[in-house]
Amino acid sequence: MLHEFTYGAPVTREDLFKLLDDHGSEAKILAGGTDLLVNIRNGIMKPAVVVDVKKIPRYRDISYSVQEGLVIRPAVTINDILRNHEIQENYPLLQECGHDLASYQIRNRATAIGNVVNASPCSDMAPALLCLGAQAVIASSNGTRTLPFSGFFTGVKKTVLQTGEVLEAIAIPASARGAKGAYKKLKRINGHDLGIVGVAVSIKDDILRIAVSSAAPTPVVTPDLPADIPAEDAVAATMNIISPISDVRCSKEYREFMVGVFVRRLLAEVRK
């Protein structure tokens, strides 16, 4: 057994908010479970109540419209995203990033929302969301608030989410539709692994954005850059936003060097 807890599986969002309000910080939300269960097993988290959000029917939705853009709900798995044709057509960068997340079996369980709420600096989905200007829709019994993902992460494994709040949707604006994008992730092995660094680039309507994971306490994104910016200026703009550390996976200098390499390669790729 992992650790003693009660399991709650609400089927409506009202019941979900009630459970979260009743148990406060004792409650932890279970989406895919691929991070939470590892944290519980390692004793990092000891929730008294585990609240499953996958049983709420509308939380399984991916909705897309030309006017509103794309909305991804909490129970949408990475493989759901990879199989969605509208995402493939309109937001290919999301699939590029999802493709590199863990392994096939994990992608069947893991969710995009869980990946960003976990707020690991090496999140694979965050670079795509940052490049595409996605919004975080946060809900609780007190109502709903929306903020851009560039303001969502506050530190290593920390976000703006307060006790009782749920990241209820990732909203990707219609304006990012058709953005060209590419993602590269450096790993220790060819198989699935945590990233050493990850870089995503997107170009839409003369605006270039570069987002980086594993190179700062949170995933980070550059300000909007002109699409025709010289590669070396783009590298310099990226260096301004990262602050990598040396750790068990590699040194700070190697991370910086490889971010530069990836920015140059990705730019060449998206400008083809």
Add this chain to the structure above:
Amino acid sequence: MTISLKVNGKPIKVACNPGDVLTDVLRNAGFVEVKKGCGTGNCGICTVLLDGVPVPSCSLIAGRADGHEITTIRGVEAEAKEFADFLVAEGADQCGFCSPGFTLNVLAMKKELKSPSVDEIKHYMAGNLCRCTGYEGQLRAVVKYLEAQHE
């Protein structure tokens, strides 16, 4: 709590704690063909099919599996036996501890992808670690097995 599962087509009820993971629930109920590996979702050894979809059973708490259909390697015995012959022919069986999870993922891939390329096979199978074979033998076995299916 008591949960109802359908394992390899047979309905069962098992008593468990909400914090038990599916690997342990299945093993305690006698399905010891489900092997325990890393317990963190990384190695793929504990893979079972949940409603036909491969998932790491170590990352699924028991309550979530309630009411669902689970397939272990014993539930696909004939197909597994056929694939095992290909593993043996390539010298890719060795200790065999990863084989149940590996085989289930291969069978799921066979259903999902029509004729996967070598790169697609590698990507699909990246979550099944093997410490014996160095993967090349396994890869040959998968390629030959899939080719044989089309003949």
